[in-house]
Amino acid sequence: MIGDRVTEDRVIRPAVPAETEAIAALHARARATYYPDGVPQDGTDWLANWRTAVERRDGHVLCVLEQGRIVGLASFRTPPDAPARTVRLFQFHVDPGRWRAGIGTALHAACVERWRTDGLRTAVLDVHVDNRRAQVFYARQGWIADPERPPAEGDHHLWLRYRVPGGS
Template identity: 40%
Template structure:
C-alpha cells in the first residue's frame, strides 16, 4: 500500500515578480489583520485602504534591487512571501562590492489559511540558503512584541533576542538575531 500523501504538499519557493504583487499584498494584509485583531479587535486592518497601503509598500520592495523577495506557491497560488536586505542597504548606505556579513529579514508573511502548514518554514529555509550563499554570517529581524505566534515561530528556528539591539522601555518590537555560521565542531582527529 502506498503511503498517504501529506495533507499539505511542500510549497514551491521562488523569486517573486511584479505579477505576484496583488497576491502578496492580499496575504500580507490578511496576516497582519489576523495577528493584530487579537490586540485591537475593532480596528479595520483588512480594509481596502490597508490593502492599498501594503500593495504600495510591496510594489516598492519588488522594484528595489537590493531587497530580494521570495514567494511560496502551493497549487498555483501565492501563499507566503519574504523579503530581506543586506545590512548596508538597511541602513541606507550605498551598495558595497564586498558581501555584507549581516542580513535583515524585512518581511515574512504567510496567508493565515496556510499557517502551520510549512509555508513559513519553507520561506525561512530558502532565505537561510540565500543568505549563506551570499556570505552572510548573521541575520537580524524585528518582531512585534505582542505577536506571540511569530515570536514562537522564530524561537523554534533558533532566533534569539539580539543583545546588541536592546529595545527602548516603550518599544513595541523585539529585535532578534540568528547566527548563520555553523558551530565549530571538535577538531578533526590527527592522522596516524
C-alpha cells in the first residue's frame, strides 16, 4: 500500500474498521445532495456495506482526514467479472460542507496513484444522472462516457471510464 499522503492539514490513508460509522454518515450526507426526492429507502444497510468494504482484502477504502475528521472517501476494487487491468470505483464522496476545497481532487489523485502502482489501465464507475456536480468533477479529472455501457432506457446511472495515466 502506498504510504499516507500528508499535507499540512490533510491526510489521505486507508480506512480502518473503527471508522465505518463516520464513513457511512458522510456517505449519507453526500448522497442526500443528489436525490431530488430524498434518498430512496431501499432497505440497504449502508453501515454493513461499508464495514464489509473496509475489511475486504481485495479492495481499498481511502479516507481524507482534516483535523482528525473524515471529509472524503473512495472505495474501489477489481471485480471478478471486470476486464483485465480494470478497477471499479464504487464510491467517491466529499463531505458537502467541504466541497470546493480541493479534497476531491487530492483524493482522486491518491486513487490514480494506487491504480498506477497496481498496474491498472482502466477505471470505471457509475454516477447518478441527477448528480451533475459529480459528473462535472469527473469530466475535469478526465473521465468520459463509457462507450461499452451506453445509458439504458430508465436507468438512473451513467457509466464513465478513465484511462489510468502510465498504466502498464
